[in-house]
Amino acid sequence: MDTIKLLEIAEKAKENAYVPYSKFHVGAALLTKSGKIYTGCNVECASYGGTNCAERTAIFKAVSEGDKEFEAIAISSDNPGETYPCGICRQVILEFGRDIKVIVGESKGKHTVFTIDDLLPKCFSGVDLQK
Numbered sequence: 749m750d751t752i753k754l755l756e757i758a759e760k761a762k763e764n765a766y767v768p769y770s771k772f773h774v775g776a777a778l779l780t781k782s783g784k785i786y787t788g789c790n791v792e793c794a795s796y797g798g799t800n801c802a803e804r805t806a807i808f809k810a811v812s813e814g815d816k817e818f819e820a821i822a823i824s825s826d827n828p829g830e831t832y833p834c835g836i837c838r839q840v841i842l843e844f845g846r847d848i849k850v851i852v853g854e855s856k857g858k859h860t861v862f863t864i865d866d867l868l869p870k871c872f873s874g875v876d877l878q879k
């Protein structure tokens with residue numbers, strides 16, 4: 749599965765975004781190490797704190813189905829520039845591995861690949877709880 753294909757799947761997942769408040773559509777495509785893909789979109793709520801981002805939707809779908817080993821996650825949004833995961837999603841991505849490739853989409857298939865070390869340096873993680 750190449751990054752462009754994963755990004756295209758994220759772009760398609762964006763169509764299901766439930767965004768009556770922000771009108772900002774986000775889609776994510778999560779590739780597991782076994783080659784399965786889980787998609788996600790953002791789902792908003794009138795009580796705004798109930799909103800779930802596209803990235804976490806995809807990750808929670810996977811985990812709830814028993815998949816926890818991830819290769820990459822691609823993100824696409826209405827933003828013509830790069831779409832980075834928010835802080836909460838970065839923390840959740842980290843929860844499942846430091847080596848997950850985060851494919852940050854831009855328009856027309858342009859993208860950049862990051863690791864969580866790039867996006868969340870000097871972070872708190874489960875390791876800290878074992879000290």
Ligand SMILES: O=c1ccn([C@H]2C[C@H](O)[C@@H](CO)O2)c(=O)[nH]1
Nearest residue numbers: 770772774790801802832833834
């Ligand atoms: O990386 C991001 C950034 C924002 N959002 C969503 C949350 C909310 O529905 C809307 C505006 O913040 O975009 C995501 O799904 N992923």
Ligand SMILES: [Zn+2]
Nearest residue numbers: 801833834837
């Ligand atoms: Zn988020």
